[in-house]
Amino acid sequence: MKGLGAPIEAPRWVTHALVPLINLALALFVSGLLILALGEDPFEAISILAHGAFGYPEAIGYTLYYTTNFIFTGLAVAMAFHCYLFNIGGEGQAYLGGLGAGLVALAIGDWPAPIVLIAGILAAALFGGIWGFIPGWLQAKRGSHIVITTIMFNFIAAILMTYLMVDIFIEPGQQAAESRKFESGAFLPRVHDILAAIGINAGHSNLNLSFVLALICSVLFWFFVWRTRWGYEIRTIGQNESAGVYGGILPSRTIMVAMCISGGLAGLVGVNEILGVHHRLLLEFTAGFGFAGIAVALMGRNHPIGIFFAALLFGALYQGGNDLAFDMPSIKREMVVVIQGLVILFSGALENMFRPRIEALFTRRARSEPVAAE
């Protein structure tokens, strides 16, 4: 028996590195054509983009600051996806997470900083978690489809926040729907301040300790999903619900747990934005990070390492795109969104267009020898 029962899969580096890189290159190629059509030099545009993302200390700081948000929402989508749930509600969960963090900062902002910050982080995860749990509960107990309910919960979150900001938390005498600024104890330290304290002069940026939190969450994510019985149960239900029931796992409870954790991860975006940057409650700080998390998770193949690199790419596009729009007037901010969209299109939606062929190339190589020998 010639290798019957042996795996016939492409090498891991092909699936996990080569295919995403080819997809990315194709997205950049099509973007280049568009830039060419606008009458600009695509190579110059790319180099401005790269310089804007990594070329100087402030740029790196901002890139990593955006990366932080993408890691949180990417992990959130991935967690739900391991249970075969499509959580489109990252946006609303992040919004509510910010509300949780902000409420803590407003209520106990004058307490010792470590207590405020830890309480703020927990509140962000809790609020986001609840906002994920409710659709999870509806799915598990009522059969309401998670895609529909999470989308609706984005709208509910937006309306709730508008109401709270306009009618309750607005600073008296102000026009903008923003709360008062927090006490400084509720500020999550920025990285350049920390580096300055130990004598390193880094560029000023929004990058704060949330980035470290995101890295910690990535590591915990891996252990949780692949090395705990709860992660095992989530993956089992996600891959084969019948087998889960056969194995004595309750699908409804597993779905609720997965959605709760997923929402909690998305909620941590609120820590980065509210405690790390804005230092006040305000509207629309989620800015589409929740939705981008779907693309990040897809491109990162629901694995924290992949998600880190995908988030870094999106962070770089986001930050570098700002510089590009500034330096090349004919390329508007919208054009940068188009480039992001192309990356999502090629690495997400069209992923399966090229992957089988590229993988086949590498599995065929293994068999070409015996065929030639005939």
Next chain:
Amino acid sequence: MTASEDGRGASLSSGAAPPALELIGIEKWFGTVHANSNVSVRIAPGTIHGIIGENGAGKSTLMSIVYGYYQADNGEILVNGQSTNIKGPQHAIASGIGMVHQHFMLVDTFTVLENIVLGVESGRMLAPSLAAARGELERLERDYNLEVDPDAIVGELPVGVQQRVEILKALYRGADILILDEPTGVLTPQEVDHLFRILAALREQGKTIILITHKLREIMALTDDVTVMRGGEVVAQVKTTETSREKLAALMVGRTVLLRVEKGEAHPGTALLEVEDLSVNDRSGLPRVKNVSFSVRSGEIVGIAGVAGNGQSELLEALAGILQPQSGHIRIKGEEISGTTARGARNVRAAGVGHVPEDRQRMGLITSFEANESGILGYHRDRKYNSAILMKHAAAVADVGRQMKEYDVRPPLPRLRTGAFSGGNQQKIVLGREMDRDPDVLLVGQPTRGVDIGAIEFIHRRLIAMRDSGKAVLLVSVELDEIMSLSDRILVMFNGEIVGEVVGSDADEQALGLMMAGERQAQPQAAEGREIS
């Protein structure tokens, strides 16, 4: 050995007529798997030609190439002596090749006539096509004794009749060569007889029939010639009259195989599994098990025979705690377990029940997981695999690795993806997991479905060993042979009820077959002659 060397060509071809189908040097690779290696087969016109082999022997791949699903990497196909390049199923049909699939390709809500016309309608309007088809169909039915009502809704027909619709479909499209892929898996013995009569009639009319199967008795009963495949190669092509079941089995497996299970006398003790007045609905709320009562004692194997879909699956799932019974009692070692609501399967396992589910891929395993992860399913909360928070991954790998060696899983690599193992090896992973815990009661569904002959022997020996060590084994299988050779007592299920009970050693296939078709026990009736050994 290649088929073209052994000189049987002369003995097969009847005179000057070219073979209906001739395959020369067919090669097919899937990645690194050599699915067909230099396969040459000659099929004489007007004969029934059997192709047998274990799973993975390459027979389905070969027929998929003939029917155009796959393209051969190398080799030639001759239809009636003409070299033909079959690019797809449409092309195969145009060349006069028809196929009856294992899983029927029918639209349940359409009538027989509509199904037959589907895809070959002429013109824009349906009515003329249907009228033309009706006339043709009546002729076909008359010629071949097919007995199908053209206006019946397909979904309401018994499986055996649906299969005849598939055959009619192929004939209506002008098939002269008919390929049947494992056609008897879902049929009662009586339906099998009817199918065989139809196939014999088709042969009389000059049609050529290729029968893919792993059941040796069918080969012996029906075919003129037989091709044996193993490991992607043709290992023999012989006249059926010049061979025997034992010889064919040895050719398929590559060594001598025991077709009968050696087992001693059963020594039943106390009842370990008791079922009383149990009724179970399926997931859509239809009653599937109706007031069933029986018990399984220690040291015996009780087999449940029946045509698939008569409530055996639901019974097994209810006993395993997966389906919640509507009413009745289930007792394990005297302890009631049917009242438990949530976490059914977990409680049942904790009570000392092992369960080998009927469908390992749908239920018993997670094919995308590593084998060590599939190998602890249901026991993943056990203390030996867990610390306070993290799982003891190394313990699971070591434990499953040991089970894989004990149960002869090949290759015994616990880190390999579950789906990368062949069907028989996947089944041995499940068996290892469920039997390794030494359960007092073992529920087994279709233990050898899709499993190689060599592995079947192994699995049967393990089940007998369980019995001999004083366990209660409940066996559900649609393979009557398996039920008859393993069981100490046989219960027959029909339409959710137990319609008969027979002592294993007294079992008679005809009587069981009639009960499986719904006839109550104790009316032994002379069925029409079956020339099956």
